[in-house]
Amino acid sequence: xxxxxxxxxxxxxxxxxxxxxxxxxxxxxxxxxxxxxxxxxxxxxxxxxxxxxxxxxxxxxxxxxxxxxxxxxxxxxxxxxxxxxxxxxxxxxxxxxxxxxxxxxxxxxxxxxxxxxxxxxxxxxxxxxxxxxxxxxxxxxxxxxxxxxxxxxxxxxxxxxxxxxxxxxxxxxxxxxxxxxxxxxxxxxxxxxxxxxxxxxxxxxxxxxxxxxxxxxxxxxxxxxxxxxxxxxxxxxxxxxxxxxxxxxxxxxxxxxxx
Amino acid sequence: xxxxxxxxxxxxxxxxxxxxxxxxxxxxxxxxxxxxxxxxxxxxxxxxxxxxxxxxxxxxxxxxxxxxxxxxxxxxxxxxxxxxxxxxxxxxxxxxxxxxxxxxxxxxxxxxxxxxxxxxxxxxxxxxxxxxxxxxxxxxxxxxxxxxxxxxxxxxxxxxxxxxxxxxxxxxxxxxxxxxxxxxxxxxxxxxxxxxxxxxxxxxxxxxxxxxxxxxxxxxxxxxxxxxxxxxxxxxxxxxxxxxxxxxxxxxxxxxxxxxxxxxxxxxxxxxxxxxxxxxxxxxxxxxxxxxxxxxxxxxxxxxxxxxxxxxxxxxxxxxxxxxxxxxxxxxxxxxxxxxxxxxxxxxxxxxxxxxxxxxxxxxxxxxxxxxxxxxxxxxxxxxxxxxxxxxxxxxxx
Numbered sequence: 001x002x003x004x005x006x007x008x009x010x011x012x013x014x015x016x017x018x019x020x021x022x023x024x025x026x027x028x029x030x031x032x033x034x035x036x037x038x039x040x041x042x043x044x045x046x047x048x049x050x051x052x053x054x055x056x057x058x059x060x061x062x063x064x065x066x067x068x069x070x071x072x073x074x075x076x077x078x079x080x081x082x083x084x085x086x087x088x089x090x091x092x093x094x095x096x097x098x099x100x101x102x103x104x105x106x107x108x109x110x111x112x113x114x115x116x117x118x119x120x121x122x123x124x125x126x127x128x129x130x131x132x133x134x135x136x137x138x139x140x141x142x143x144x145x146x147x148x149x150x151x152x153x154x155x156x157x158x159x160x161x162x163x164x165x166x167x168x169x170x171x172x173x174x175x176x177x178x179x180x181x182x183x184x185x186x187x188x189x190x191x192x193x194x195x196x197x198x199x200x201x202x203x204x205x206x207x208x209x210x211x212x213x214x215x216x217x218x219x220x221x222x223x224x225x226x227x228x229x230x231x232x233x234x235x236x237x238x239x240x241x242x243x244x245x246x247x248x249x250x251x252x253x254x255x256x257x258x259x
Numbered sequence: 260x261x262x263x264x265x266x267x268x269x270x271x272x273x274x275x276x277x278x279x280x281x282x283x284x285x286x287x288x289x290x291x292x293x294x295x296x297x298x299x300x301x302x303x304x305x306x307x308x309x310x311x312x313x314x315x316x317x318x319x320x321x322x323x324x325x326x327x328x329x330x331x332x333x334x335x336x337x338x339x340x341x342x343x344x345x346x347x348x349x350x351x352x353x354x355x356x357x358x359x360x361x362x363x364x365x366x367x368x369x370x371x372x373x374x375x376x377x378x379x380x381x382x383x384x385x386x387x388x389x390x391x392x393x394x395x396x397x398x399x400x401x402x403x404x405x406x407x408x409x410x411x412x413x414x415x416x417x418x419x420x421x422x423x424x425x426x427x428x429x430x431x432x433x434x435x436x437x438x439x440x441x442x443x444x445x446x447x448x449x450x451x452x453x454x455x456x457x458x459x460x461x462x463x464x465x466x467x468x469x470x471x472x473x474x475x476x477x478x479x480x481x482x483x484x485x486x487x488x489x490x491x492x493x494x495x496x497x498x499x500x501x502x503x504x505x506x507x508x509x510x511x512x513x514x515x516x517x518x519x520x521x522x523x524x525x526x527x528x529x530x531x532x533x534x535x536x537x538x539x540x541x542x543x544x545x546x547x548x549x550x551x552x553x554x555x556x557x558x559x560x561x562x563x564x565x566x567x568x569x570x571x572x573x574x575x576x577x578x579x580x581x582x583x584x585x586x587x588x589x590x591x592x593x594x595x596x597x598x599x600x601x602x603x604x605x606x607x608x609x610x611x612x613x614x615x616x617x618x619x620x621x622x623x624x625x626x627x628x629x630x631x632x633x634x635x636x637x638x639x640x641x642x643x644x645x646x647x648x649x650x651x652x653x654x655x656x657x
Contacts, residue, residue: 065562094564104559108577108652117573118563120476127473163559170563 018043018174018205019064024073026059033059034070035229043173046206048216048237051226052252057209060226061176064207065096078173094122097167101179103159105151111138111162112147115169123170130169137165141195157188161195168199175199177208211256217241225249308624323620324349330615332607334523345616352612353633359529359608360595360637366534367594368587371541378546389542396539402600404536409528409604416524419515428508428519436522437509446500450493457492461485525606529598537594544590548583549575580652588645592638599634609633 115134324346377389422432428439468479509519
């Protein structure tokens, strides 16, 4: 069993893989949340992860910047293996941006300070330089006019765009999105998706857990379907939506696309 | 009166009717009734008191403060002699209360913060020990704890003749803790000046470091450098001043010590009793403040690459403080007010001295009024400061 899975992993592993998961397992106590995950992501690839709730998709991308620990297998990000080595974890996190479902902006700092905090304290940039970079990204997500407001004064969609800009200020090589539009009012979903589509066009490596199938169709290079802790199916969006191979995928798609 | 404006708006809309079902009318009626009751009660109390005082022919007023106190006070921060006035005796009590409160607040905050953070530690033993501390200290009445501390010192410590001598010049006995103090020398005064200069230099350096980081991005070890300046300056002054080492060492003479400085068993018991008691509550306040900050804040900070120390300092603590400060204020006020328990172990605090004064002069109303007025002043002072600080760190919402 172990040999076949690692062989499968070898097959997927391209030379330009920026994320490699090989035989990853994770348990929450007795609950087996990730089962033998093998995944390889090329530089510049845009991947959408979908699946029913509790299928382990958020846990998977949270393992990639070690917000969660995996108990078995290997995760290698940008050439660095994630282990208990704190220095390595911090090195990886610098290069991996993360956008959360509930934004997690720092409420005691202004929008601009939210964006400059990490560049100043982690990258040790001069304040003026960090602020210039921050304003550039805030302009890109079209929220530069709110730079001196506090997060509590912004709408959900605006907060999520600030959160994206905050991650981009660290010039990450990879961006992880953990259901970025799930906590938003319907009319604000589009403004966030537009920013993400714009980001995809710049060639950013993106891993996105989302239920926005329109986004998956238009942007993703590959769609990964997870159920009960396993990767059930992965394919191009065209194949995935028109010609799903497994019964579980078909059931899931019929449930979310029925209306 | 706040409901009145809303009610008036509605009343104007529907036309004015004098009904008990109208919220405006209700508000006015209830307020008039309550104010009436309070005034009546107040009048009855004052009238009754004046009547009783007149019947027993007790003179009222604060004239007694000028009279000779003619009782001794165990310890005092200012010169005091039984021949001094009651007013001066009262001042001694106020200063003693302030001494216990101020030092107690500092000690309780330090212990409480450490224990509160320890309770959240992932180290099982540390977390359990901190929990044990909090539960024991919170669930035993403070008066009993003071008795325990007092008994520990007076009962388990040796007599003066057999005083425990852990370090040269330091004596532990039933009479408290005796420590050597330096003999007076102008260099010591200069060292105090140097300490102040060091503090000022540390503040200036912090500003410089902040500006430099903004300019170049390079952080500066502000904490270590500040410590160096604050302790280094006096040390340098001491060396330059010829490094005087003459000490006033306590020694036994007859039945007691002479020389050195003393921490009395009473002061030790009240200070540590109150600090350790209040620290148990402060630990819970600190813990709840840190827990109240959403875990997502830590995750966001860590996923940006911030170290755990910087995450705590730049993200978690600034938000936790806003939850911590209001209940912390209550604990500071509690500690200050609980210092009146000093009466039970014979530490001459404000209440203890006022009590003696009342017993000797019979001026109980004035005495109690002065105690209340003093505690009110101290408490309002603490409240004002903490409210100002709370407002400074409050979050901006929409």
